[in-house]
Amino acid sequence: SPAHLPEPEGGLKCLIPEGAVCRGELLGSGCFGVVHRGLWTLPNGKTVPVAVKSLRVGPEGPMGTELGDFLREVSVMMNLEHPHVLRLHGLVLGQPLQMVMELAPLGSLHARLTASAPTPPLPVSLLCLFLRQLAGAMAYLGSRGLVHRDLATRNLLLASPRTIKVADFGLVRPLGGTRGRYVMGGPRPIPYAWCAPESLRHGAFSSASDVWMFGVTLWEMFSRGEEPWAGVPPYLILQRLEDRARLPRPPVCSRALYSLALRCWAPHPADRPSFSHLEGLLQE
Numbered sequence: 001s002p003a004h005l006p007e008p009e010g011g012l013k014c015l016i017p018e019g020a021v022c023r024g025e026l027l028g029s030g031c032f033g034v035v036h037r038g039l040w041t042l043p044n045g046k047t048v049p050v051a052v053k054s055l056r057v058g059p060e061g062p063m064g065t066e067l068g069d070f071l072r073e074v075s076v077m078m079n080l081e082h083p084h085v086l087r088l089h090g091l092v093l094g095q096p097l098q099m100v101m102e103l104a105p106l107g108s109l110h111a112r113l114t115a116s117a118p119t120p121p122l123p124v125s126l127l128c129l130f131l132r133q134l135a136g137a138m139a140y141l142g143s144r145g146l147v148h149r150d151l152a153t154r155n156l157l158l159a160s161p162r163t164i165k166v167a168d169f170g171l172v173r174p175l176g177g178t179r180g181r182y183v184m185g186g187p188r189p190i191p192y193a194w195c196a197p198e199s200l201r202h203g204a205f206s207s208a209s210d211v212w213m214f215g216v217t218l219w220e221m222f223s224r225g226e227e228p229w230a231g232v233p234p235y236l237i238l239q240r241l242e243d244r245a246r247l248p249r250p251p252v253c254s255r256a257l258y259s260l261a262l263r264c265w266a267p268h269p270a271d272r273p274s275f276s277h278l279e280g281l282l283q284e
């Protein structure tokens, strides 16, 4: 019901009539929705290519948590405006509910990193540019009091060959209280191999735990999309991290960049660099 939609500051970005969006090819599916390529016809007749995420609906309607996560993602994205954050154009209040988003025509960075020959690997200079764009977008999210909690190359989309956008705001939470942390209320799926030790042990997330995930994302980029801690059972990952084990330096990653990743993986959150500091270091 529209009456139950979260009302973000500034109100709804754009309510799009159901008939104005035409869905095409399936781009992929996630935990609580499917994403299609689409075409949005504006009132002036112009058409805009978009991505349409539809809430998955079971035979008895959407599950409570899925609807909650979907609406949370909408209300978070509505208030964001940054060149490296995926833009939400608006919402279709139809059956099912649909989010109309900017289309990233080149798909996810993870898919590009793992593409097989004859697709050439991405040059190191481009990976460094992506890291700068990512640090800038994450500094922006932190300045809005948000923690992403699912930073990984699968959630970075390529809007053009040299532009990435942070996407997938389903796990985003506001940083509460004076300690700038979000503590999980109960068991929910989390991406183990990307998580900081304090997230795995205490369910605690903060900008510093996003910085840890940035380090793992950097590692993925230079490992051509390999899975971090592949073959290590999830329950052993925390033990390894607390024993000070770290992901190894990928051969194409310079020592300087790897030492940056190691700083992101400092055991104590306060010892990790901030995103704005990282942005400056990467610029240098």
Ligand code: ATP
Pocket (backbone or CB within 6 Å): 027, 028, 029, 030, 031, 032, 033, 034, 035, 051, 053, 086, 101, 102, 103, 104, 105, 107, 108, 154, 155, 157, 167, 168, 170
């Ligand atoms: P989850 O939501 O469960 O964390 P996810 O990131 O796989 O998982 P979605 O955000 O629903 O799920 O995206 C599903 C797929 O659609 C992804 O593979 C993603 O690459 C693709 N996709 C999502 N948004 C866009 C977009 N704006 N442009 C192009 N492709 C997109």
